[in-house]
Amino acid sequence: DIQMTQSAPTLSASVGDRVTITCRASQTISDWLAWYQQKPGKAPNLLIYKASTLESGVPSRFSGSGYGTEFTLTISSLQPDDFATYYCQKYDSYPWTFGQGTKVEIK
Amino acid sequence: EVQLVESGGGLIQPGGSLRLSCVASGFTVSNRYMSWVRQAPGKGLEWVSVIRSVGTTAHADSVKGRFTISRDNSRNTLYLQMNSLRAEDTAVYYCARELFDREDGYNHGFDYWGQGVLVTVSS
Numbered sequence: 001d002i003q004m005t006q007s008a009p010t011l012s013a014s015v016g017d018r019v020t021i022t023c024r025a026s027q028t029i030s031d032w033l034a035w036y037q038q039k040p041g042k043a044p045n046l047l048i049y050k051a052s053t054l055e056s057g058v059p060s061r062f063s064g065s066g067y068g069t070e071f072t073l074t075i076s077s078l079q080p081d082d083f084a085t086y087y088c089q090k091y092d093s094y095p096w097t098f099g100q101g102t103k104v105e106i107k
Numbered sequence: 108e109v110q111l112v113e114s115g116g117g118l119i120q121p122g123g124s125l126r127l128s129c130v131a132s133g134f135t136v137s138n139r140y141m142s143w144v145r146q147a148p149g150k151g152l153e154w155v156s157v158i159r160s161v162g163t164t165a166h167a168d169s170v171k172g173r174f175t176i177s178r179d180n181s182r183n184t185l186y187l188q189m190n191s192l193r194a195e196d197t198a199v200y201y202c203a204r205e206l207f208d209r210e211d212g213y214n215h216g217f218d219y220w221g222q223g224v225l226v227t228v229s230s
Contacts, residue, residue: 001168034216036152043201043220044152050208050215087152091216094165096142098152 002027004090006099012107019075021102023088028068032092035064035073038101039084047086048073078104109133109219111202116224123192123228129185129202129221137180140205140214143187145198146223155200156187170196192228199223 007022023033031051036044046055048064051071061076075082083106088099115127127143143155156166156176164176175188185202206218 032215036216038152043203043223044217045220046206046216046218049206053215055206055218089152089216091214094154094157095167096154096157098154101151 001095002029002090002092002097004088004097004099006086006088006102008102009100010103010105012105013078014107015078015080017078017107019078019082019104021073021086021088021104023066023071023073023099025069025071025090029090029092031067032090033064033066033071034089034091035062036087036089037082037084038087044087075104109204111204111219111221113200113202113221113224116200116226118227118229119192120230121193121228124188124190125192125226127187127189127200127202127224127226129187131183131185131204134204135180136178136183136185139207141176141178141185142203142205142217143174143176143185144201144203144217144220145196146201147195147198150198153198157205158185189226192226194228197226197228199225 003026005024033051035048038044052064063074085101085103110132113129142157158164158176173191177186201223202221203217204219205214
């Protein structure tokens with residue numbers, strides 16, 4: 001099975017910072033990649049799919065890029081509501097695997 | 108408005124069985140791919156099972172042979188039958204709907220999730 005690895009388990013940042021989270025697939029997955037935001041006690045929320053397509057209703061400060069095995073989620077200017085845990089997920093075939101998550105904390 | 112509401116969780120002894128339900132509204136379950144995803148306490152997300160619109164299913168290796176996903180079209184409800192439960196099955200279980208992109212005709216991740224239901228396997 002393809003494994004998904006996120007660059008760091010935690011990331012400390014301040015409001016207004018540009019934040020980049022990296023996700024690597026153990027094999028190529030084309031652009032079959034999604035990003036989710038999850039807050040404590042809540043279900044995940046889809047942010048990005050097809051590696052770079054913004055889900056409806058998601059603020060434009062979120063963007064995604066990448067293809068093959070290397071992907072990034074960027075928050076252009078971190079807002080107070082963005083402190084949360086972020087997961088990448090590959091969905092080229094089952095099993096749909098998630099990265100281990102990156103928690104964005106207040107610096 | 109799309110809604111997914113899970114129920115059926117609770118405390119169960121190792122080796123026991125439990126059935127989770129997920130009642131959908133705002134769309135027809137049988138027209139979409141639907142999955143169960145779980146999250147152990149303080150851990151990440153793990154995909155568990157899927158039922159495709161045509162009715163075929165797939166399960167993660169960790170639950171294969173023990174868990175069964177199904178649906179009742181008349182009730183617009185998704186189920187997860189969990190047998191031979193183990194301590195490592197302790198988690199919040201979410202039902203989730205796959206996003207269908209009409210532009211390319213493929214599914215892309217999960218666009219709607221339920222609120223989650225806690226299953227605790229312990230003696």
